[in-house]
Amino acid sequence: MGVGTNLKRLRSKTKFSQQEIADMLGLDRNTYTNWENETTDIKSQYIPKLAEIFNVKIQDLFDSERRLEISNNTFDNKDNSVGLIIFNISDKEVISSFNSKLEELINSLKK
Structure with missing residues (x-):
């Protein structure tokens, strides 16, 4: 980049x-x-x-380094609510790779 x-x-x-x-x-x-x-x-x-x-x-x-920014916005989980993670990815190749890996992870958790 x-x-x-x-x-x-x-x-x-x-x-x-x-x-x-x-x-x-x-x-x-x-x-x-x-x-x-x-x-x-x-x-x-x-x-x-x-x-x-x-x-x-x-x-x-x-800066030409490809970046993957991860923000973990947490809140009080005393009520068993789910936390929120925001991914800000600015490179199309990284997005594609990330999506594939995330899909693999989700599929493995369903088994």
């Missing part, structure tokens, strides 16, 4: 349009679009501002 993919993912999470990001940076939308499409490199002067806009560390803009 390259920086362009990360920009798209982060922009999608924040619900900003390409035009809104470009406006915040004082750029033409085509310049920002080229960064997302990885047809041109991001000028270093814009990197801290991008991190600020997306509320991430600068390193997160360039």
Whole structure:
């Protein structure tokens, strides 16, 4: 996953349009679009501002590691209620693999 993919993912999470990001940076939308499409490199002067806009560390803009984020939102189970786990997976290949493994696990528990 390259920086362009990360920009798209982060922009999608924040619900900003390409035009809104470009406006915040004082750029033409085509310049920002080229960064997302990885047809041109991001000028270093814009990197801290991008991190600020997306509320991430600068390193997160360039992180190419596939991630699987797991949040375990628990609540008081005194009444035998079930806990809730939220999976936030940002890579299609990881999603596919995860779904297969989860399905295998569920099927094995049914036996």
